[in-house]
Amino acid sequence: MSHIQLLESKLNNRDACIGIVGLGYVGLPLVLRFAEVGYRVLGFDIDASKVEALNAGKSYIEHIRNEAVTTAVDGGFVATNDFSRAGEPDALIICVPTPLNAYREPDLSFVTQTVEALLPHLRPGQVMSLESTTYPGTTEEELKPRLESRSLVVGKDYFLVYSPEREDPGNPNFTTRTIPKICGGVTAECLQIGKALYGQVIDRVVPVKSTRAAELTKLLENIHRAVNIGLVNEMKIIADRMGIDIFEVVDAAATKPFGFVPYYPGPGLGGHCIPIDPFYLTWKAREFGLHTRFIELAGEVNSSMPEYVVGKIADGLNEHGKPIRGSRILILGIAYKKNVDDMRESPSVAIMELLRDKGAELSYADPHVPRFPKMREHHFDLESAPLTAETLAAFDAVVVATHHDRFDFDLVREHARLIIDTRGVYREPKAHIIKA
Template sequence: MRDASKTAFLDQLTGKLRERSAVIGIVGLGYVGLPLMLRYAEAGFRVLGIDIDAAKVEQLNRGESPIRHIATADVARAREQRFEATTDFTRAGEADALVVCVPTPLNAYREPDLSFVLDTADALLPFMRPGQVLSLESTTYPGTTDEELKPRLEARGFVIGQDVFLVFSPEREDPGNPDFHTRTIPKVCGGATPACLEAGLALYGAAIDRVVPVSSTRAAELTKLLENIYRAVNIGLVNEMKIIADRMQIDIHEVIRAAATKPFGFTPYYPGPGLGGHCIPIDPFYLTWKAREYGLHTRFIELAGEINSDMPHWVVGKVVDALNLRGKSVMGSRVLVLGIAYKKDIDDTRESPSVELMELLRDKGAHVDYADPHVPVFPRMRKHRFDLKSVALTPSSIASYDVVLLATAHSAFDYALIREYAPLIVDTRGVYPAALPNIVKA
C-alpha cells in the first residue's frame, strides 16, 4: 500500500490535471512553446505563458501570433480560453505544471550551451512550490535533467517524487507540416522517479492523444537525439550521393524518386544546400560532446556532420562554375537567393543554410539579395547580418539578376515565372528538370 504522506501531492496534481482545473505554465513561447500553449488551451486548461520577450508577450496578449505559420485566429481563441502571457517569473507559483521550452544552442566551440535552460530554471526556482511538476522539453544531452535540474530543486529543499515532480519530454514539433499536429504527435516522457513519471503521464495525457513512457529522463533525452541524428546521418548520405551523381551527370532527384518506388527497405531522404533549423544541425553535437565523457568517439555521426556542413561551400562552387561558363565572375555578379527559411512554407531562419550561402557569396564579392514571402525583412540573427528586405518577384526584377539561387522551395514561388525570366537558375531542391538550358543542379 502506498504511503499517503508521499503521494498526497501527486494525487492532488493528477486529480487537477484529470479535471482540467490545473494551471499549465509554458515557459518560452516560441516555435515549441506556442503550439503547446494552443493545445492546452484547446483542451480546456487555463494557460500561463512566460517569456522574456516583452514585445512578444504584448503581441500575444493582443491575441496576435508572432509566428507566421501559427494563425492569429488560434491565438485570439486561446486568449478567450483563458490564456495569458507575462514576463513576470514570480507568477510561476500560480502554475501546477511548468513546461520549459527554451533554446539549447551551441557555443562558439560547437559545444552545448545550456545557459537558456539553466537561467530559466534559476528564475523559476525561487517561486516554485510543493505539488508542481516541472518538465523540460528542450533538446539536450542525456543526463541534463538529472545532473542540472534535479540538484537545483533539491537545493531548494524539495524532495523529487514526493513534493515536486521532474520529467523530461522532448518536443517533436515539425513547423509547417500539415499532416501532424501537437495533439496527434506521440509524446515521449521519462521521469526522475516512478512518481515523477506518473505526474508526467498525467500532464501530457490530458492534452496529447498518445504518451509513450520510458524508463528514465536519460532515455527520453537520448530518444530525441536519436530521432534527429538518424535524419542528419541519412541526409549526409544522400548529400554525398548527390555529389557522386553530379560528377557522373546523373540527376539524384530522379534516382531518389525511382528508389522510393521500392515498397520496403528504403526511406527517401532528399539532398539540399545544407542543414537548417534548431534541431538537426545542432543535436549531433550534444551527443558527441557527452560521449567523450565515456571515452567514445562518434565517428559515424561526425562524418555525416562534416558532409552536411560542407554543402553550402559545394553549392557556392556550383554557382561560381555556372557563372564562369557564361563568361562572368562571381565578383560583381547580382545573385538572388530564393528562400531564407530553413524549410519550405515557414518563417523560421534558425541555422538556415540559405543565410550561410548569402554570406559566402557576399564574401566572394557578389551583390546578394533574397526573396522570401514568409520573411519580408531580414531578421536579427546572432551570427549573420544583412540590411535587406525581400525582393518582389516580377519579370523585370528576376531578369535583373545574373543568377537565381533556389535554396528553399516555398510553395508560394511562381516557378514558371522564375524559369521564364531568370538568365540562370542554380537549383538545390530539385524543383526543375535537369535538361532545361538555364538550369544548373546543385
C-alpha cells in the first residue's frame, strides 16, 4: 500500500495519531476536537508550564473548561515539549504565532524554528499542515524546501497543506467543528490528504487550488475586517465633530436588508490577526512592485485610535480642571474584545502606555484578567481592581475600553466622576460621559 493510501485510510478510520504543535488559542481547541472524535492526540509546546497544566487536566484559557482537558487526557491525549517525538504522529498541525518585527515586517521565526526542530524526526507517510496566518507563498517557499532537504518528496511520500485557523474566542455561536475549514495543498495528492485530515472533525472542508490561494484567503478575511473597521473609526471622528452618535448611525444603516454589513468603532484593533495580517500582504506585495495604499491607510487610521482616545481623556479631564499627569484613571477591560481573556495586541494596553508616559496613575478592572500578564513588549505590575461604588468614585476618570458583559455599567454610570466611552455602551447623553 502506498503512503497516500495508508495515510488516507488511517485518517478516515480515525486510527491516525494527530500532533498539534503550539497549544494556544488555536492549537488547544484543535486538540480537544480531534480527541473528541477518537483520534490519539500528541500536543507539542515549548512552554513547560502549559505542558504540565494540560497533562494535569487544567486549562489556561478561560473559555476552555478544565473538564474538557481532563476528558481529552482520559482519552489518551498527552502534551510534551520533547520534539524528538515528532515521528510518532501521522499528522503534524502547526499553530504557532506569526507576529511582526520592530519594522512591521513578517516574523516567521516561530514557524521556521518549529519546522527546523521537527525536521530531524520526520518520516515518510506524514502530513504537515500549517495553520498560522502568513503571506502567500510561505508554505511552498519556506516549508517545502526544508522537507525536501530531508529527501522527503512532497506529494509522494510526504504531504504538505495550508489550512488557516478560523477561531473566534468567546463566540458561543461557532465552534471548531462548525466553522468551515479552508484547505490548499502543494499538490493534488496533498490536498486529498488535507481533506482527509480535517474531514472527520470539521463539518465542511472548503478546498482551494493551491496553498497560496489558501494563504491569501485568510489574509482577505482579516483585511476585510481591518479596512471596514478603519472606515467606521474614521466615520466616528467625523460624526463626533458633527455632534452625531456614530453607534446610532450604524444601527440605523444596519436595518437595510441588503448591501450593508455593520461594523462598530472602538479604541483600536486587537487580537493576533486583524492588527497584524494586513502587513503580511503589504510586505509581500512589494516583491511584485505593488503598493497597497488602501490597506495601509486603514492601518494608519486604526493604529491612531488609542491616541484619539487619550485626546478625549485629556479633554474630559481638562473640563474638570485636571491634567493627565497625576490623575487617577481606571481602564475598564484590558482584553482585546469582550468576554475573553485574550490580551494579544489589545488597544487597551496601547492606551495605558500612552497615559503612563503622560504621568497618569493607572489601574484597571477586568474580570477575565485578574492580573496583568507577562507580555513580550508590555509590562504593568497591576492586578484587577474591584468594581465598587467606592472604587469608582476614587478615580478622576474611567475609560470603557472593553465592554465585558460582566461589568455593571449602571454602577459605573452612577458613581464614576468622568466616563470616556470607547464602545458605545452609553447611548443617552450625560454631562459626565464622553464618547470616544
